Amino acid sequence: MIRTEVDGVPTLVAPTVGPRRAGLVFRVGQADETLARRGITHLVEHLALHPIGGSAYHHNGSTGLTTTTFYVQGDDADLVDFLDRVTRSLTEPDTGRLATERDVLRTEEHSRGNGPTRDLPLWRYGARGYGLVSYPEWGLHAITPDDVRDWVAAHFTRDNAVLWIAGDGVPAGLRLHLPPGRRTPVPAPTSTLPVAPAFFAGAGPHTALDAVVPESPAALVCAHLLQRRLHKALRLDGGLSYTTAVEYAERGDGQAVISAYADALPDKQGAVLGGFVDVLGALFAVPVTDAELATAVSTAVREASLPDAAANELPTQAFRLLTGRPLGSAGSEVADLGAVTAGEAHAVAQAVRATALLMTPPGGAQWAGYAPAPTTSDATVGGRVHVPTGGGPRIHVSDAGVSAVDAEGKIATVRFADCAVVLANPDGSRVLVGHDGMVVVVEPARYGDLYAGMIDRRVPAGLLVPMPGRPPSPDSTPAATPASRPAGRLWRPAPAWLRVAALGLVTLVVGGAALAYTVAMIAGVAQVRVLGLLGGWLVAGWVGRAFLRAWSAERVRP
Numbered sequence: 001m002i003r004t005e006v007d008g009v010p011t012l013v014a015p016t017v018g019p020r021r022a023g024l025v026f027r028v029g030q031a032d033e034t035l036a037r038r039g040i041t042h043l044v045e046h047l048a049l050h051p052i053g054g055s056a057y058h059h060n061g062s063t064g065l066t067t068t069t070f071y072v073q074g075d076d077a078d079l080v081d082f083l084d085r086v087t088r089s090l091t092e093p094d095t096g097r098l099a100t101e102r103d104v105l106r107t108e109e110h111s112r113g114n115g116p117t118r119d120l121p122l123w124r125y126g127a128r129g130y131g132l133v134s135y136p137e138w139g140l141h142a143i144t145p146d147d148v149r150d151w152v153a154a155h156f157t158r159d160n161a162v163l164w165i166a167g168d169g170v171p172a173g174l175r176l177h178l179p180p181g182r183r184t185p186v187p188a189p190t191s192t193l194p195v196a197p198a199f200f201a202g203a204g205p206h207t208a209l210d211a212v213v214p215e216s217p218a219a220l221v222c223a224h225l226l227q228r229r230l231h232k233a234l235r236l237d238g239g240l241s242y243t244t245a246v247e248y249a250e251r252g253d254g255q256a257v258i259s260a261y262a263d264a265l266p267d268k269q270g271a272v273l274g275g276f277v278d279v280l281g282a283l284f285a286v287p288v289t290d291a292e293l294a295t296a297v298s299t300a301v302r303e304a305s306l307p308d309a310a311a312n313e314l315p316t317q318a319f320r321l322l323t324g325r326p327l328g329s330a331g332s333e334v335a336d337l338g339a340v341t342a343g344e345a346h347a348v349a350q351a352v353r354a355t356a357l358l359m360t361p362p363g364g365a366q367w368a369g370y371a372p373a374p375t376t377s378d379a380t381v382g383g384r385v386h387v388p389t390g391g392g393p394r395i396h397v398s399d400a401g402v403s404a405v406d407a408e409g410k411i412a413t414v415r416f417a418d419c420a421v422v423l424a425n426p427d428g429s430r431v432l433v434g435h436d437g438m439v440v441v442v443e444p445a446r447y448g449d450l451y452a453g454m455i456d457r458r459v460p461a462g463l464l465v466p467m468p469g470r471p472p473s474p475d476s477t478p479a480a481t482p483a484s485r486p487a488g489r490l491w492r493p494a495p496a497w498l499r500v501a502a503l504g505l506v507t508l509v510v511g512g513a514a515l516a517y518t519v520a521m522i523a524g525v526a527q528v529r530v531l532g533l534l535g536g537w538l539v540a541g542w543v544g545r546a547f548l549r550a551w552s553a554e555r556v557r558p
Helices: 040-052 076-091 095-112 120-125 129-134 145-155 217-237 266-285 290-304 314-322 330-338 342-355 496-522 530-556
Strands: 002-006 009-014 021-026 058-063 068-073 161-166 198-201 207-214 244-250 255-262 357-360 384-386 394-398 401-405 411-415 419-424 430-434 439-442 464-466
Touching: 009 314, 021 076, 021 314, 040 058, 040 068, 040 076, 040 095, 040 145, 068 076, 095 145, 120 129, 120 207, 120 357, 161 314, 207 217, 207 266, 207 342, 217 244, 217 255, 217 266, 217 290, 217 330, 217 342, 244 314, 255 266, 266 342, 290 330, 290 342, 401 439, 411 430, 411 439
Parallel strands: 009 161, 198 357, 419 464
Antiparallel strands: 002 009, 021 068, 021 161, 058 068, 207 255, 207 357, 244 255, 384 394, 394 401, 401 411, 419 430, 430 439
């Protein structure tokens, strides 16, 4: 691998036995966004590629967790043309296509769907940083042309980019039209887990795990060990799972994430969870044998020694360069893997246990020593309490935030100081998501004295996102809810002023009847019925009080 420079952009070049290709990588991705602007990096990628859409050569873009890559495959002229045009497009994004590309991205997201392990990041990190990958691109609905230009100016610069080329060298005439800027550091990790190992119950029968460990060759070998053991126990021996998968991914801050997954039929979910936990327990408890270690090392070395290994490693090396970590080579990686000992692999297994987050089928894994991840808040925000008229949670609203309390006393609180987004739906409902992933849904139509403006005026600037339609309910969308959100039967009352008029009419009729009966008794025309008279006045008073409260609420509604 050769390191050089093109127009101020660090460039890595390695020979290839395959087609000539190149990637321009920027150190910005989904984890750098906020939930209120979730999707802005993906939107920039689409805007930059649109002018090149009719080209004959193969090209594409991808927005990952911490990087955005523009990729091209072809001859030298194709590489020169693509990189020239995409960098020019980045310097002057066509913001006139915002609405069109927004719809394209919404369609892409709808078609892609949610993978079974998509919830793991939000349960570990919450609704920010590395946890944002679990959430829909809600921010697309609020992004403005100025937002796009500011995001491009901050992140799509030559000082925040690395170019890699798989081929004989840098093609003649290659230019990169990028402005100067600064390198963006990787996001600092956040956590919503008070203790580990922990678990949360997913919506399906599958079992999955992720753990954060120090980046090292031993960690990669440990991932191979876990893969072999899960495959043997759940597929070969037990016949319980069709797919068992383990991935090792560098996070860019010296840490790596080991993720594991096993699918299951609904009637086998308990057996798969038990087998999964048994494999983990054995890996944690006993160091691997020399023979098993040799097999895992051999597998890792074989993958690192493929004929085009140097070219295939270029994206990884570019990421390391962008994140300020030392570069490696295929040869040095093979040597490092071969030097891993059983003790080093077991130390990684212990680190996996210390940080493990397990996604289980319904029922959980407390029996295996995993602590439940938080699903409720500790306290409400205080303030005024709003009681629903047709069933549902009690809503607390104050200057500090919003809380929902269900019939069992379970609390979900989002404080404005720790709010990630407030989704404003056309029907007047509001969905508040906290940085800890807690969700509060408010249906003002259920409450006679609660309206959306009471929340909206307290929301910090930039966090209120207007939605084109009602988003999927956080109760039914795992990617949106680590919280047990209080919920009730949906009841939509008549328009507010019609309700006020109805209460006024009932007050007039009942009160008038009670008054007429009282006068008739005094005049001796009607028989004296004390209980009936008292009941009439009580009903009239109760309805009248409700009328006055509803009328007062409408008078102060903005």
